[in-house]
């Protein structure tokens with residue numbers, strides 16, 4: 812087992828679409844680690860369904876949102892297919908960072924972390940507690956509210972709000 816200092820981490824997710832909760836986690840991760848790559852999963856989401864936004868749209872929305880929200884411009888955003896551990900290994904990243912909201916996240920995230928640790932024992936899983944302000948915010952909640960014509964402008968970056976309005980109208 813390595814004891815090398817970790818300087819590069821990935822923040823993975825489906826980001827369908829990116830929310831202010833995700834942006835908060837990415838911002839805080841960049842305070843902890845000098846190099847951060849946001850890894851956007853191509854595949855279906857955790858419930859096995861397809862995504863609402865294409866991979867290209869999800870990557871573009873995050874890149875725009877990072878600028879819009881004033882995050883450091885050295886944060887990279889990359890799509891990936893296949894196993895997260897393989898993607899992280901290919902980048903030479905030493906850890907995976909995820910946000911944790913309620914206990915309901917914990918069981919799912921622990922299972923993912925255990926699996927990733929089994930597949931790649933040197934890859935560290937790190938969790939940051941979500942900002943209470945965004946504890947109830949999720950991409951699926953945002954999609955649901957927006958699809959019913961309600962306002963999500965306090966839950967997502969402005970560029971994402973504009974895309975949701977294009978998609979669902981008001």
Ligand code: PNS
Pocket residue numbers: 823824825826852856857893894895896923926927
């Ligand atoms: O935003 P999400 O849905 O919590 O992100 C989940 C994600 C994309 C991080 C996870 O599904 C993932 O790592 N997918 C890549 C495939 C993989 O490595 N699977 C092994 C763990 S199940």
